[in-house]
Amino acid sequence: MTTNPSKELKQEFSRLLFDSLKRAFPKAEMTTEQAYATIEVPKGEHGDMSSSIAFRLAKQLKLAPDKIAEAVVAGIKPSGGVSEVKSLGGYISAWADQASYSKAVLDAINEGGGSYGACDSGKGEKVIVESPSVNPNKPWHIGQLRNALLGDVISNIHSACSYTVEREDYIDDLGLQVAESIWGYAHIAHNPDKKIDQWFGEQYVKVNKVMQEKNIQPELDELLKKMEDHRSKEAKLGRDLTGKVVRAQYETAFDYGIYHDVLIWESDIVRTKLLDKAITAAKEKGVLKTPKEGKFKDCLVVDLTGTGEFGQNEETIKVIVRSTGVATYVAKDFAFHAWKFGLINPGFKFSKFMAEQPNGRPLYSTNESGEEIKFGNVKKAINLIGAEQKYEQQVLRMLFARMGYPKIAENIVHLAYGLVSVESGSLSGRTGGWLGEKRNYTADDLLREVRGKAKELVLKSEKITDKSKVDDTAKAIAIAAIKFEYLKVTPEKEVVFSWEKALNFEGNSGPYCMYTYARAARILEKGSRSPIKLTASDYAQITRGKDFELLMMLGKAPEMVEKACAEYRPNIITKYLLDISSTFSGFYESMPVLKGGLAKDARLAVVAATKQVMGNMLALLGITPIEVM
Numbered sequence: 001m002t003t004n005p006s007k008e009l010k011q012e013f014s015r016l017l018f019d020s021l022k023r024a025f026p027k028a029e030m031t032t033e034q035a036y037a038t039i040e041v042p043k044g045e046h047g048d049m050s051s052s053i054a055f056r057l058a059k060q061l062k063l064a065p066d067k068i069a070e071a072v073v074a075g076i077k078p079s080g081g082v083s084e085v086k087s088l089g090g091y092i093s094a095w096a097d098q099a100s101y102s103k104a105v106l107d108a109i110n111e112g113g114g115s116y117g118a119c120d121s122g123k124g125e126k127v128i129v130e131s132p133s134v135n136p137n138k139p140w141h142i143g144q145l146r147n148a149l150l151g152d153v154i155s156n157i158h159s160a161c162s163y164t165v166e167r168e169d170y171i172d173d174l175g176l177q178v179a180e181s182i183w184g185y186a187h188i189a190h191n192p193d194k195k196i197d198q199w200f201g202e203q204y205v206k207v208n209k210v211m212q213e214k215n216i217q218p219e220l221d222e223l224l225k226k227m228e229d230h231r232s233k234e235a236k237l238g239r240d241l242t243g244k245v246v247r248a249q250y251e252t253a254f255d256y257g258i259y260h261d262v263l264i265w266e267s268d269i270v271r272t273k274l275l276d277k278a279i280t281a282a283k284e285k286g287v288l289k290t291p292k293e294g295k296f297k298d299c300l301v302v303d304l305t306g307t308g309e310f311g312q313n314e315e316t317i318k319v320i321v322r323s324t325g326v327a328t329y330v331a332k333d334f335a336f337h338a339w340k341f342g343l344i345n346p347g348f349k350f351s352k353f354m355a356e357q358p359n360g361r362p363l364y365s366t367n368e369s370g371e372e373i374k375f376g377n378v379k380k381a382i383n384l385i386g387a388e389q390k391y392e393q394q395v396l397r398m399l400f401a402r403m404g405y406p407k408i409a410e411n412i413v414h415l416a417y418g419l420v421s422v423e424s425g426s427l428s429g430r431t432g433g434w435l436g437e438k439r440n441y442t443a444d445d446l447l448r449e450v451r452g453k454a455k456e457l458v459l460k461s462e463k464i465t466d467k468s469k470v471d472d473t474a475k476a477i478a479i480a481a482i483k484f485e486y487l488k489v490t491p492e493k494e495v496v497f498s499w500e501k502a503l504n505f506e507g508n509s510g511p512y513c514m515y516t517y518a519r520a521a522r523i524l525e526k527g528s529r530s531p532i533k534l535t536a537s538d539y540a541q542i543t544r545g546k547d548f549e550l551l552m553m554l555g556k557a558p559e560m561v562e563k564a565c566a567e568y569r570p571n572i573i574t575k576y577l578l579d580i581s582s583t584f585s586g587f588y589e590s591m592p593v594l595k596g597g598l599a600k601d602a603r604l605a606v607v608a609a610t611k612q613v614m615g616n617m618l619a620l621l622g623i624t625p626i627e628v629m
Contacts, residue, residue, distance in 0.1 A: 002112030004119065005105045005555035009081050010039050013049050013094045016082060020075035021053065025068070028057055047086070047093030048552060054090050065090030098548050099539040102602075105555040106534070109609045117557035117616045121565065122163030128340055128376070129155045131384035133170040136242035137181040138201030140252050140443040141434035142497050143420035143427045148443075149486050149622070150417055151384045152258045153570040156620045158382075161565040166375060167260040170336070173242040174266045177430075179223045180207045182238055183216065197248035198442070200241075205432035230271045230368065239267060243353075250354070250363070252443050256479065257622045259359045262350065262375050268366035269336065272346035275327055278335035279320070281344065285403045288320055298323035304398045318395045330395050337396065341408050342377035350375065380411040382568070387416035387492060415568050418494035446502065451478040453503045454511075464628050473626055477511050480623045484510030487621055488574040508578050510623060513614065516581040518629040519588070520611035524604065527594040532605045541599035546587040547606055553583055554613050561620070570621065577617050584610050 014036040021028055021035070035053060042050040054068035061068060069087040076085045081104065083097040109116050131151020134144045155165045172178070181200055184207040192199040210216065226234040246263065253259070269275065279300070282288045288300050300321035320331045338344045351370035354363040364373060385393065393414035401409040422441055426433045434441045439449060455474035458464055464473065485502060489495055505511040524530075542548055556576070564572035593603040618625050 002116045002118055002558065003104075003108040004558040005101070005108050006552075006559050008104070009096055009101060009555070010036065010049060012081050013051070013085075014039060016076050016078070016085070016094075017051055017053055017072065017092065020072045021057075023075050024071040025057070025061055029060060030057065042091075042093065046088055046091070048096045049094045050088075051092045051094075052090075053092060096552070098542050098544065099536070101555070102542045102548065102551050103534075103539050105551045106605055106609055109554065109612050110531075113612065114616060114619075116612060117561045117620075118160045118162070119558050119562045119565075120162045121562055122158060122161045124162060124164055125380065126164040126166065126378045127158055127380040127382060128166045128168050128378045129158070129382045129384070130168045130170055133172070133384075134249060135175060135177045136171055136173055136245045136249070137178050137197075137204050138245075138434075139195070139197040140249060141427045142422075142441045142443060142446055145256070145443040145446070145482075146417060146420050146486050146495065147384050147386075148253065148256070148258050149483055150415065150491055150570065152256075152622055153487060153573075153620065154382060154384070154415065154568060156622065157561060157565045157570070157573070160561050160620060163565075166262065166378065168375075169260045169263050171242065171246060171263050171265045173238060174224070174227050174270060176220065176224065177204065178238060178242060179220050179227060180204060180211075182227075182234070182241065183207060183220060183223060184210075185237075185241060195248055195251075195444070197245045197252075198440075198444070200245055202432075202435070204430070205435065208430050227267070228270050230267060235267065239265075247354075250357075254358050255447055256443065256483075257624075259357050259361065260363055261361070263353055263363065263365040264336070264348075265366050266332070268348065268368075269332070269346070271368070272348060274339060274344060274346040275332060275335040277344050277346065278338045279327075279331065281338065282320075282334070282399065282403060287399065287402045302395070302399055302402065304395065304402070330392050330399075333392070333396055334399050337381060337400070337408075337412060340376050340378055340381045341405075341411075343405070343408075348372070348375070380413060382413045382415055384415050384417065386419055388419070390414065390416055413568065415491060417491040418489075420495045420497055422497050441497065446482060447475075447478060449499070450481055450502055451475055454478040454481070454505075457505070461629070466628075476624050476626050477505070477514065477629075480510030480514050480618075480625075481505055482510075483621055483623055484513070484574060487570045488578075490569065490571050510621075511629070513577045513581050513618060514623070514625050515629045516584055517611060517614045517618065517625040518627055520584070520607050520614065521627040523588065523593055523607050524611065527600070528604050528608065532601060532608055534601060534605055537598075538602045538605075541602045542606075546583065546590050547599075547603060550580070550583045550587050550606060550610065553580055554609050557613050557617065560617075573617055573620055577614065577621075580610065580614060580617075 014032065018032050018035040021030060038051045038053040038056055039049055054065040057068055058065045066087065066089065069090050069092050073085050073087045073092055078085055081097050081101050082094050084095040086093050129151050132144050132147035134140055155167050159165045181204050184203045188203060188206055223234060226232045227238050229235055288302055290300055291297055296317060296319060299319045301317050301319050303317050305316045318330060319328055321327050339346060348366050349370035350364045350373045351367040352362045353365035357363050397409040397412050420427060427441055439445045451474050454477040455470060458470050458474050488508065560572055560576045564570060591603060593607055596603045615625055
């Protein structure tokens with residue numbers, strides 16, 4: 001695991017603070033962890049680090065913060081990476097030693113290479129990331145693409161933090177939407193004339209138009225029952241058709257560099273009676289009840305009164321199985337999570353849905369035949385589900401808490417993301433909101449459109465002299481533009497999609513960050529002796545200017561990755577990339593590298609470090625940088 005220069009510097013400052021505090025105020029109640037927590041990076045000229053420890057202790061010690069700060073500073077003798085400490089208005093500010101800290105950062109990046117920024121906070125703990133779980137009767141539209149991209153990056157970040165990550169896709173092949181599509185296949189058309197997920201999606205819209213004029217609900221109800229019997233011809237047809245659609249959806253996934261480990265099919269959950277086993281387990285724990293009168297008569301319910309988890313208008317009595325015997329969404333999700341956390345083993349068998357994905361790994365799938373593989377049985381489950389499902393996710397957690405599994409309840413993480421809409425309205429699959437007049441709002445159409453714009457730029461670029469790989473270059477730029485546009489927004493914020501924004505490569509964009517990487521590559525190509533080995537006199541050339549500011553920023557990479565992981569926020573990485581890009585631009589404009597004289601080697605080392613960190617952070621986002629732009 002790579003070292004963490006920024007954290008180690010803060011720890012050193014924290015030790016100096018704590019030791020001096022205990023000497024000056026022996027009775028002060030403060031732990032080393034609490035002392036560390038008071039340290040932050042100040043703005044302006046108030047040091048490289050600043051501690052609010054004096055304010056934290058003012059009430060306890062009955063002294064003004066500035067008096068406490070002065071006493072603590074008086075007892076500190078700067079050493080190692082800390083060169084100076086001052087009291088500034090009650091805050092205790094510290095400055096890093098430029099030469100020693102610069103060496104620490106550059107050594108960490110050089111030694112870490114492609115793994116610099118990784119951390120060990122996960123300690124090998126296994127997690128499932130479930131995403132995007134799109135119904136298998138339509139193409140991914142641009143809203144579902146957001147889910148898929150978030151799931152991919154959350155997986156990447158957790159892997160970088162030493163978690164063992166299982167990337168899982170839930171396939172709801174028994175839902176009403178699939179039944180309607182099978183009905184359409186039988187009654188409207190059954191000869192696809194285009195990519196099959198697109199064809200099925202368009203036919204699904206036609207079926208719903210038929211339903212406005214004709215009552216086919218009895219036929220659908222009968223079809224749904226037959227689909228749940230895996231031996232029926234309807235079930236076999238459904239699995240065959242949805243399997244073809246899923247393969248088409250994965251063509252889209254692969255175009256975006258998104259891969260999974262396993263597909264879990266709802267039909268296999270029903271076939272193995274996982275739901276029945278989960279319901280029985282909950283009954284045995286006394287969690288589920290069947291009222292004999294009132295609103296919930298003959299339903300199987302859970303009473304969550306008194307949990308304090310729900311809003312004023314949300315029900316605290318939730319139906320798990322209706323009086324008709326039909327299980328609700330929460331019931332199925334409860335059973336699924338009982339498997340995820342290893343409480344129930346339904347005896348799933350797994351076979352290879354795809355022998356090899358473009359990343360070289362197989363994609364497994366639950367199936368009637370196959371082998372037992374140790375999927376599931378995790379410590380944490382991260383679910384990428386729209387914010388509108390907050391209540392259902394709360395019920396799910398409370399069910400496990402009531403059953404006596406508080407740790408499971410705590411480790412079901414609902415990563416709620418805001419929905420994506422278009423300027424003309426919603427992206428409803430049922431009404432065809434994803435079908436546009438000029439182009440469709442699908443992930444395929446989005447990539448095709450943005451790739452075309454990128455290709456125009458590549459062909460016009462004088463810097464890209466090798467036009468033989470124009471298509472690959474254009475795709476890399478397009479992927480960067482699309483992913484960055486989605487990922488730079490906080491997950492919970494709703495997004496109104498705009499073609500104008502999607503096709504804009506200027507400003508705070510993925511291509512802008514790729515340009516920073518390419519600029520660093522060009523500088524190194526022109527002036528680098530590889531590897532760049534610095535001496536003590538080289539480190540002395542690093543100033544209190546943009547060069548050290550950039551190094552301070554590069555030293556934060558492991559902290560940024562760990563923070564993004566803990567908070568489930570890929571936008572922390574996108575902002576970090578933009579900050580590096582902006583600082584790097586100021587560095588090479590104000591501090592010439594190739595004409596740097598005695599400082600040339602030190603500045604080249606800073607450029608090489610920037611290129612490495614930019615490449616590592618872009619990789620976490622699933623973006624492949626290119627050397628020339």
